[in-house]
Amino acid sequence: MPPELWEEMLDALDAVSPLVDDVRPGLAFLDMHGISGDAPMWIAQTHRTLLRFGCALRTAVGANKIAAWAALHVADGSRCEPGAEGELLAPLPLSLLEIDPATIERLRLLGIERLGDLARLPHGPFVRRFGAAAASWHELARGIDRRPFVPRGHAVAIEASIFGEGRAADETQVFFALRMLLARICDDLERCGKRAGALRLAVELEDAEACTLDVPLATPTAHERTMFDMLRAKLEGMTFAAAIVGLRLQALQLEEGGEAQALFCADDLDPQRVAVTIARLEAALGAGISRAQTRDAHLLEERFTYEPFEPPPRAMLEKNQTQSELVPQLRLLEVREVPVLLRGGEPAVVDRQAVSQCVGPWRVAERAYTSSPLSRDEYDVVLENGTFARIYRQGSHWYLRGVYE
Amino acid sequence: MAALAAVSERQKAFELLRARLSAKPPALPVEGLIRTAIPELDLLLGGGFPAGIVATLEGNTGCWSLAAGLVARTTRRSLVAILDDGSLYPPTLAQAGASLERVLVVPVRKAVAIARAADILLRSRICRLVLMPAVALRDVVWTRLASLAHRSGVLLIVIATHAGAALQSAAVVRLHCVLERIITHGQRGLWGTIAGFDLCVDVRKHKYLAAGRTACVRVGHEEIFDAALP
Numbered sequence: 001m002p003p004e005l006w007e008e009m010l011d012a013l014d015a016v017s018p019l020v021d022d023v024r025p026g027l028a029f030l031d032m033h034g035i036s037g038d039a040p041m042w043i044a045q046t047h048r049t050l051l052r053f054g055c056a057l058r059t060a061v062g063a064n065k066i067a068a069w070a071a072l073h074v075a076d077g078s079r080c081e082p083g084a085e086g087e088l089l090a091p092l093p094l095s096l097l098e099i100d101p102a103t104i105e106r107l108r109l110l111g112i113e114r115l116g117d118l119a120r121l122p123h124g125p126f127v128r129r130f131g132a133a134a135a136s137w138h139e140l141a142r143g144i145d146r147r148p149f150v151p152r153g154h155a156v157a158i159e160a161s162i163f164g165e166g167r168a169a170d171e172t173q174v175f176f177a178l179r180m181l182l183a184r185i186c187d188d189l190e191r192c193g194k195r196a197g198a199l200r201l202a203v204e205l206e207d208a209e210a211c212t213l214d215v216p217l218a219t220p221t222a223h224e225r226t227m228f229d230m231l232r233a234k235l236e237g238m239t240f241a242a243a244i245v246g247l248r249l250q251a252l253q254l255e256e257g258g259e260a261q262a263l264f265c266a267d268d269l270d271p272q273r274v275a276v277t278i279a280r281l282e283a284a285l286g287a288g289i290s291r292a293q294t295r296d297a298h299l300l301e302e303r304f305t306y307e308p309f310e311p312p313p314r315a316m317l318e319k320n321q322t323q324s325e326l327v328p329q330l331r332l333l334e335v336r337e338v339p340v341l342l343r344g345g346e347p348a349v350v351d352r353q354a355v356s357q358c359v360g361p362w363r364v365a366e367r368a369y370t371s372s373p374l375s376r377d378e379y380d381v382v383l384e385n386g387t388f389a390r391i392y393r394q395g396s397h398w399y400l401r402g403v404y405e
Numbered sequence: 406m407a408a409l410a411a412v413s414e415r416q417k418a419f420e421l422l423r424a425r426l427s428a429k430p431p432a433l434p435v436e437g438l439i440r441t442a443i444p445e446l447d448l449l450l451g452g453g454f455p456a457g458i459v460a461t462l463e464g465n466t467g468c469w470s471l472a473a474g475l476v477a478r479t480t481r482r483s484l485v486a487i488l489d490d491g492s493l494y495p496p497t498l499a500q501a502g503a504s505l506e507r508v509l510v511v512p513v514r515k516a517v518a519i520a521r522a523a524d525i526l527l528r529s530r531i532c533r534l535v536l537m538p539a540v541a542l543r544d545v546v547w548t549r550l551a552s553l554a555h556r557s558g559v560l561l562i563v564i565a566t567h568a569g570a571a572l573q574s575a576a577v578v579r580l581h582c583v584l585e586r587i588i589t590h591g592q593r594g595l596w597g598t599i600a601g602f603d604l605c606v607d608v609r610k611h612k613y614l615a616a617g618r619t620a621c622v623r624v625g626h627e628e629i630f631d632a633a634l635p
Contacts, residue, residue: 269484269531277529278509284521287512292495292505304495309509325477326443326624327501328601329469331492357587359597380599386465386584388602402494405469 001025005053010152012049016042021065022152029065031149039079064145070096085143090116097137103130115141158192160184161248167206169243171235178231179224181249186224189251195220197253199227204246213238218275218311220255229276237283271311278309298364299374300390300401301332328404330390338391340398346379350391351400353383361393380404439534439560442478442502443471449608449620450578457558458612459551459575461539461568464582467604468564470501470624471582472536475562477502483533486526488513490538500626516540520550527553527561539565539572547575579610588625601625 006025013020019031032042039061046059062068062080070089071080073096080088089096092115094104112118118126119141127134139146160181168174178201189196197220201213215230278289290306297303341349346358360379367373376394378401383389388404437456440447447453454460454475462468476485476498486509487493499505509532513519519540526535527550554561563572568579585603607619 273529274484274531277525277531280525280529281511281522284525285511285513285518290510290512291508292493292498292510294496294499294505300494306510325500325502325626326470326474326601326622327497327626328599328624329473329497329501330494331469332494333492357589357599359589359591359599382587382599388466388584388587388599402492405466 001055009050009053009055012053013046016046016049019149019151021149029068029149031151032061040077043077064143065147065149066140066145067143070143086116086119089141089143090114090119094118097140099137106130158185158188158194158196158254159248159250160188161202161246163204163246163248167243167245174235174244174247175228175232177244177247178249179228181247182224182227182231185249185251186222186227189222189254192254194251194254194256195222196227196251197255198251199231200250200252201231202246202248202250203240203244204248205240205242206245207242209241211240215279216275218271220253221272223272226272226276230272230279233276233279233283235283236280237286269311274311278311298366300330300378328388330402331405332402333400335399335401338398338400340391340393347381347391347398350381350383350389350398353385353387355381356384357382364392437558439475440478441471441475443474443622445620445622446471446474446580446606449606449618450611451614454560454562454578455613456533456560457555458577459547459554459561459563459572460578460580461563461565461572461576462580462582463565463568463609464584465566466584466602467582467606467622467624471580471604471606471622472562472564473498473501473503475534476508476536477504479534480504480507483507484509484531485534485536486511486532488519488522488535488537490514490519516542520546523550523561524553527557527559530557530559533559535559535561537561537563539563539568541569542571544571544574547571551575551577573610576610577612579608581607581609583607585621588623 003025010020010022010028013028013030017030017032017035021029021031023029030042030046035042037045042061043059047057050057058072058076060068060071060074060076060078060080062071063082063085067080067085067088070085070092071078073092074088094107094113094115096115099107107113107118112121118137121138123135123138126138130137136146162177162181168177185196185199197217199215199217201215202210203213204210213231213234215227215234217227217230221227281289289309291309292304292306294304295302338351339349340347340351347355349355358379358381361377362379363375363377365373365375368375374394376392378390378392381389381391390401390404392399392401438451438453439456440453441450462471476487479485480503484507485503488511491512491514493510495505495508495510498508509526511522511526513522519537520542523535523537526532550561553559563576565572568576573579583605585605587602588600589597590600591597601624604622604624605619606622608614608616610616
């Protein structure tokens with residue numbers, strides 16, 4: 001079932017009961033304590049409510065989750081009377097309890113095939129043999145369900161918009177409008193005791209075009225200044241073809257509670273500040289800010305990759321105890337062919353510079369079984385002008401790959 | 406006549422004293438020194454690079470090796486940004502001990518973009534150290550970067566083959582690296598390795614210390630050196 005459809009169905013079920021336990025897509029329990037009517041009425045109302053979604057629907061009523069779940073397996077619309085749980089559960093298969101197949105097989109070998117068989121086992125020896133989870137299975141098989149009812153949180157939409165109040169043709173006006181929207185959003189967040197993990201800005205232009213900008217925040221916050229900095233940094237890299245006539249700002253990924261703060265945090269790394277700086281750099285340069293990762297590979301160029309830089313968590317960076325060592329640093333140059341003279345099979349003159357020292361070759365053979373096999377011999381050479389370079393021969397051609405600096 | 410000669414002597418001695426006093430550099434701020442993890446260089450710099458300055462590493466060979474040591478040391482506790490013109494080779498940076506996950510790699514090639522990126526990074530104060538290649542920028546841009554570095558307390562290291570006049574005047578510390586000798590390990594050819602090199606680093610300019618001091622720094626894997634050197 002698509003998650004969006006399931007969310008819609010759960011929202012619709014709010015009309016039946018305010019307390020809905022969303023177990024997984026396709027299964028939900030409703031707490032009907034205090035709701036007027038009786039079981040047939042509740043079942044009928046649930047069917048009526050979900051009719052418009054056109055899904056096959058099964059409902060049942062029980063005193064607790066396991067009773068309702070068992071009644072559902074017996075027949076659609078059935079009801080398990082209080083006290084009759086054990087009787088109802090006894091003929092049902094073990095798979096009803098979502099026990100793993102290997103354990104079910106073990107139980108079957110012991111002659112336990114129905115929940116009634118399981119309920120009749122002595123509690124202590126059964127738990128000792130099958131572990132802590134077995135205590136819960138044993139209780140469930142007897143119709144005792146201690147699992148808590150966890151009502152789903154109700155989605156709170158926090159958004160603000162400005163439409164039909166003129167047009168903004170320069171960035172100052174847009175930023176002014178954004179500040180107003182942010183002030184409203186932050187007020188609402190504060191009132192609900194929530195923080196936003198992301199913002200979505202919808203911009204409507206005078207020429208009827210519209211665009212949406214998603215702005216993730218490094219850590220969920222309700223801080224207006226941080227949000228404004230992030231939005232401004234993102235907008236700095238954008239241009240709009242026409243004047244802006246409408247703005248809608250939504251707070252997304254809402255989380256409960258406040259933001260952790262430290263008393264002595266002057267030297268702490270603020271991930272929000274890092275995120276704002278990265279957004280500003282990306283807007284100014286039009287390129288992503290990354291961090292490198294090394295990996296095993298034969299070719300020099302393939303021994304590292306770049307991935308987007310992610311701000312570290314708010315806490316002060318842990319001290320890294322890696323030992324530092326002075327190591328010659330290779331600098332990759334634009335690969336270019338260089339003239340090389342050989343003497344005794346070794347490079348003697350590279351790019352019109354005599355070679356004073358040479359080590360190698362180290363053969364690199366890659367993709368031997370593909371249509372484009374690669375084989376090259378690499379050398380480290382010291383030239384008479386003091387350049388310390390990495391060169392390689394591929395076929396009959398020589399190339400300068402980099403210099404050590 | 407004798408009195409006149411005595412006055413002249415006293416005046417000369419006074420002039421000499423004044424010259425010596427005025428030549429004495431201002432006191433080096435001990436707080437906020439950024440140590441390089443290279444004992445010879447720290448000694449040369451009176452403890453490390455002062456924070457909040459523009460410093461240059463100049464020369465054909467060795468500048469990036471020294472910078473990598475500095476990056477390795479700085480990433481122990483904070484972030485470092487490298488403005489990369491495409492020539493950065495992270496595996497050797499990692500070999501130097503740098504925590505790559507704490508290094509922001511900013512891909513920039515044009516001079517204006519480099520200046521802009523440095524400007525944003527200095528103002529943000531998210532990194533303690535920013536490394537950039539030397540590019541041709543106007544005096545006023547270098548001055549602005551120097552003042553931003555000063556205000557933010559970030560060390561801006563510029564790596565140059567040769568520093569231009571504008572950069573020379575903006576830099577508070579200028580170090581020049583000269584390759585002394587290459588150290589090889591093993592025989593020539595397939596079984597050989599270039600273990601590293603010896604660098605001669607001299608202080609061409611230092612606001613707080615006398616210039617002209619020199620240190621020798623060995624660059625390379627220690628275990629290979631141990632095997633390579635008698």
